[in-house]
Amino acid sequence: MSAIDAKVYWSPAVDPSVLIFAPQQGPNMPTVSFKVVPADARTSDEGLxxxxxxxxxxxxxxxxxxxxxxxxxxxxxxxxxxxxxxxDAVIRFRDAALHHRSSPDTRLTPQRRQRLIESLRAIDARQAGATYQEIAETVFGAAPVNAITWKSAPLRDTVMRRTASGLDLVAGGYRRLLLGHRPDRN
Known part of the structure; x- marks a missing residue:
């Protein structure tokens, strides 16, 4: 099976969007019953x-x-x-289950998603031997410029930041993408 097709199961300790279900207990409260037919399942010591x-x-x-x-x-x-x-994950689930509408997953904004795509493309190109200027031309569609102009081009700093960000993602920083509200931001 390819990595693209593999189902990944993150622990709720790592991915706060993983829902934690328990059988309803306690007082008889009005609730909605539903049946889940899993597309995929794995058993662990923690549960299913x-x-x-x-x-x-x-x-x-x-x-x-x-x-x-x-x-x-x-x-x-x-x-x-x-x-x-x-x-937020429970509310998204509630909206889908009870109201048949999707609430957006706010962990990644469209702008952040675009920066991540650029970062991964930049690190791929850099690891393949491309220069920062070649990355600017390929990933960002920049017109070729001479070396003197390139040294002071604002896009040069952007390319270097995206490449550093891509390197951080590859080195394990991708796990932070699972977190929407950073604990240090409240």
């Missing part, structure tokens, strides 16, 4: 990890009782520095 779709929205969850939901369910939200991200 599942990938599932509601309409066009994709979700990942861990079922603490080891079974995919088939009836009332509770969503557990950990109280930690990523609580807001966890609550």
């Amino acid at each position: 990890y599942i990938h599932f779709m509601i309409d066009t929205e994709h979700f990942v969850a861990i079922c603490l009782d080891g079974r995919a939901p088939d009836g009332p369910v509770s969503a557990v939200t950990l109280v930690d520095q990523f609580m807001q991200d966890r609550v």
Whole structure:
């Protein structure tokens, strides 16, 4: 199986968008029952990890009782520095399950997504031996300039920043993409 086709199961400790399901317990409260047919599932010591779709929205969850939901369910939200991200994930799930509409996943803005694409293209080109100026021409569509003009071009700094960002992503920084609200920002 290629890496593109592989289903990745991040722990909720790493990815706060992973839903945590538990059977509904406690007082008999009005709730919605639903059945989840997992597109993919993996068993772990923590429970059953599942990938599932509601309409066009994709979700990942861990079922603490080891079974995919088939009836009332509770969503557990950990109280930690990523609580807001966890609550956002539960709200996205609620909107898809109850209101049949998608709430946007706000962890990546369109601008941030574009910068990430540029960063990965820049590091790929750099690792293939391209110069910063060649990266500017290829990734950003810049017109060729002479060496003296290039040294003071604002795009040169942008290319160098994108390349450094790409290197950071490749070195493991990609995991920060799973976090929407950084603990140091509140």
